[in-house]
Amino acid sequence: MSQPSWLIPRRTLLRGAVAALGLPLLECMRPLAASEPASAGKPPVRTLMLYFANGVPPDAWFPKKSGSQFDLPQCLAPLAPIRDEVLVFKGLKNPGVGSHENAHGYFTCLKSKPTTGADIAGGGVSMDQVMAKAVGQDTPLPSIEIGTEPPPFGDQKGYSAQYFHYMSWASPTEPMAREINPRALFERMFGAKDAQGRPLPSRPAADDRSLIDLALGEAKSLRPKLGTRDANKLDEYLEALRGVERRVEFSSRPDTRTWRPRTKPELVPPPLDPKTYGERLQLMLDLAVLALQTDTTRVITLLMTNEASDRSYSGLVPGLTVFGHHTCSHSEPKGYAAITTWQVAQFVKVCQKMRAIDEGGSSLLDNSMVTLGTAMLDGRSHNADHTPMLMAGRAGGTIAPGRYLPYPQGTTLSSLYLGMLRRMGVPAKSFAGATDELPALSGGDPPQEKPKEKPPESIKPSEPAKPGAKAAEPATPAAAKPPVTGKKP
Amino acid sequence: MSIQLLLVVMCAAIAGEAPPPDFSRIQPILAATCLSCHTGDKAKGGVNLAAFKDDGLARENPVLWAKVAVSVGDGEMPPSKAKSLAAADKADLVRYAKELSSPKLDFVADIHPLLVTHCLPCHQGPKPPGGMDLVWMKNQEDADRVLNWGTYRELIAAGKMPQKSRKLNDKETITVPPLAAADRAKLVAWIRMQEKRLEKLLDCSDNGVRDDQASNQQVGMVYSRRLTRREWANSLRDLFGADIADPQMLPGDGAGAGFDNAGAALFNNTMFLEKYLTANDQALRTLLDGTAPALVAARTQLLSPLAGAAPAQAIRTILKPLVRRAFRQSAAAADPEPYAKLADQALARGDAPPSALRLALVGMLNSPRFLYLVDETSGRKGMIPLSDHAMAGRLAAFLWSSLPDEQLLEAADRKELREPDAIAAQAKRMLADQRVRGLGEGFGVQFLGCNVLGSLKTPDPKIFPEYTEDLQRSMQAEVAAFFAHLFSADRPLTDVISSDYQFVDERLAKHYGMAGVTGPAMRQVKAAPHRGGILGMAGLLTATSAPDRSxxxxxxxxxxxxxxxxxxxxxxxxxxxxxxxxxxxxxxxxxxxxxxxxxxxxxxxxxxxxxxxxxLEHFDGIGRWRxxxxxxxxxxxxxxxxxxxxxxIDGLRRLLNERKTDLIKRLARDLTVYALARDLTKYDRCPVDAAMARLPQAGWKASVLIDEIVRSDAFRLRMYQPVWDQNGGSKIIRPKKPPASGPAAQPTEKPGPAPPIKPQPEATAKPAAPAPSATPAKPAAPAPSATPAPLATPAKPAAPAPSAAPEKPAAPGAPAQAKPSATAAHTASPKPSNSK
Structure with a gap:
């Protein structure tokens, strides 16, 4: 990682490349693992959050038996090989979500303002961005946001379609752009490479610095000449530029991380452009694992599709008579369950790959929190009483997986997020109204009664967002690391 | 009507009628006669008379009392079936209603002092609550520039405002004197009358310029925005004379208001910027290393100055016109020096001149002055005309999805582009240019929803193996060509419903079952049966199909x-x-x-x-006839x-023809959204209304619509709210003696985001700024005619080094006389923004 990707030209566009995909990205990593000396230090905790659209059929999702002896209904059947690595949650309420148009509240747990375009605001900072701000400085990329589909158009029920694909919010008014092109994501992570994985020649570092300084100077000279609102638009540019600057600086200063990944992506060839959705998703999932494995980032959100997607699963899910996901959710129960099952299977594949990556006595999965979820409970009726959620991994030994945990009414998804934030080392006192982390994550049974929660306060869209507006507040260090009662490692 | 009524009532008052009765006389009359119907939230006609619990509350609603005066005076109320009213009661009620319907409230004498005492303490500074900055509001005219008085009326009437105190920061808290009941009644009554007044004022036929100072509604008024990826690629093409950029090199732009260019939804963050930066570099490498004949020709042209001069000088020669055009600037303002210095660095270490030039050009293309449409001119707070060069940029973005050409920039240099006639003439010229294809690709393709083809909408390859990426591009190209033709050939907009021509290339002709068309070029042909107009377009028919069937x-x-x-x-x-x-x-x-x-x-x-x-069932899922x-x-x-x-399809066309007014009105509305790059507010009805008034007599010619849009205030003006220290000379005013107030009495300093901005005292807010027209290039240039010059100069120092003083604020707006005026106004629209 010597150069930021934008400074290295892409030699060819590769659009319409015909070569077969067969992308063994992760396999490419293996030979290198052995040659890399083991490093001191404990592996950091990493978070990967997968999102799929359109809710679930609850009958085919939630187990009947709770605790470690939980059963696997149709949609969860793919979990069998990683059953002991997974927590299945039930009853986590997210007040930020509702029907399709509110899916953007999935990671903020805050309500937002309906708008068809102007004044888009997501309600607050999403939990991944809280993580990125706290722990992102240690890695080349603070966080990675991945999608598989371009932004949709139009609006629904007074909400811009932007709300259907922006779930990661750096501030209430700044959604994070998602990368939907695997090759571009690869270059963002590792720089441009030739077909053999060798880095392409890059510009002298002094030029990078000069270019950034020039652009910063121009933006600063321009800003006071603009009106207030226009200046706000320019501030986005300035912030973005500082992100680029940070990236350049990161690669030029010494790496202070005590723990080093055992693998480096030195000879991994860039992925070819996928031809189908299935290939694209597969590449994106592999790249996400690769990013965590190489400690390129520790925080990833990945939208398997945009919300309300009617993507056709013909060719991916066998036996469908109706192909579109959204159409199925409303009119073809069998197909709806089959597509949902397929999505769980993708999650399982990711977890298995992460489990196979050794980080010196523990696996990447042991050191991570991998979630799979969707905003709505039941896509058939757009019911969002609570949100279905799976989580794999042990967060470095602070989570005891292998259980089904049904929670009583009133338990919030934000309390799970708070638990995840603290496990990432974020000293958060609260997140979106939750002040206590979800009970029983580290062991024990969920409470039977309704816990008391403060209602989250939405950030008023009329008030301009402060650049550093935080959904999470700092807490005493004692609260940061929860005790462990889990089994291994 | 109500204004006339008020006049009548006032005249009557002057004529000297007996003094009006007291509220204690009126309340029993209301209770006995009116309240049985007019009570509560569901009161008849929305007239809730029970809300008038005392004289003060009664006085808050002069508008309602005007209604009462008329309806009771005319005998319309109470309705004869319900109640009767004794003659003496009626006379007193009418007199009382008349009295209350015309409170003699003058803004300067009665209202302004209240605002200063009770509102101003909070409503000022860089971030006033609700965006409502009252420092500048000094007379009735200023008050007319605020459109959302209703919000404040509700808060004041409900006692929620003024608040007792407001925390400025950790140290400072402002204490606000409480508002006495009588004063509140005055304020609320005045706001109600003000709302009525504005209703009257806000009319397309009115000549006053309206604007909205309250931030909630300014949202639509943002002018600056990032270029879309289409605009970026077209701009590079036009700058360098070759297709060196592909929109696909950048991430998709999302959508607000139905179009990719909606400024509010064009976000930027690190990933976007990284992509712009990479793509700029890549496009320039294509230009400088490419072997295609078109690239070689463009490169030869670009590098020709290198042949006869020292490289450093030649690079400056090359950069100068490129900077002017890329930044949409005047020839005088364009300064290649910062970029040339980058090239100097590269030359000094031994880079070849073309490679040094590339570095300079990357720097230029990464500038916010290129990547953003901005207007660097300032002026008085409120709606101000776009500067000539910003107008050039806006026209080119609208009609070409690209940069202005030299002719347009020259018109801007001559300061012509604040004149509606000159703008319209330029638009007419630009429509005849082939770059109008950008309008077809931008507006046409998105109006038909064909932009989702290939991404969100992809026909199932098993069911439609004939559908390829090439066919998809041909479908989109047909739509773009059709709309470009509509505007460039000034066709009737009704061609959208049906036309005797259509556009095809060989691939699409085959798809439509037409013979005799060869080659990849889009061309105009006689429409095939069932084709012509948008209803027969494969792009539309595919976009409105399921992946597996129509x-x-x-x-x-x-x-x-x-x-x-x-x-x-x-x-x-x-x-x-x-x-x-x-x-x-x-x-x-x-x-x-x-x-x-x-x-x-x-x-x-x-x-x-x-x-x-x-x-439309005769068309299958990819638009073939079956x-x-x-x-x-x-x-x-x-x-x-x-x-x-x-x-x-013929039956459907008949229907659309009968209802072509609806169709074309929608088309006009959407084109206005696209032109403004934002959702319409209720004050944006004028261009659409004006076009709809002219179009039927003009044979529905497309040029009429463009003409009305580019002439409109909405297109020519922008909302300007100065960054705090340039607020037309206004300064922070705290009440002289706020009761029990602590440190809040002093001006506060709140640095905004970088660079820190310091409040500037009034005395120094009028420096010896250069006269508006005193640009170095044209010292003797006359001030722009017709409209009073509302703008200060861009305050560009003479070359070199425009960025040498980044901390220097722009010249403050010209004072007093710098009030914008224009020839038409915004008005309330029956169909606000979202009618999808």
């Missing part, structure tokens, strides 16, 4: 909501979608749809949508709920 519902919905401009509710949450392709079910699609429609909650919408879709489906003959019989027969 969709009656999606097509019907498009025609109904977009072409007939009917607003439809979303389907209820618990309603299932129709299993249109349920192969197991032996019912025909029509039978199934009819079953669907038999549900009452579905019927209300589907009985309107479905027939419109059935009329006579049979799955062995069954196609049944495209259809009738609207009122019985109007709309069988087949």
């Amino acid at each position: 969709s009656v519902v999606l097509r019907g919905k498009y025609v109904l909501t977009k072409l007939l401009n009917v607003k439809m509710p979303e389907p209820p949450n618990d309603v299932g979608a129709l299993p249109e392709n349920d192969a197991v079910n032996h019912q025909t699609l029509r039978q199934r749809l009819e079953q669907h429609r038999s549900r009452a909650d579905c019927m209300s919408c589907h009985q309107k949508m479905d027939p419109l879709g059935f009329a 006579d049979r489906e799955d062995g069954h003959p196609i049944d495209d019989q259809a009738a609207m709920p009122d019985g109007t027969d709309i069988t087949g």
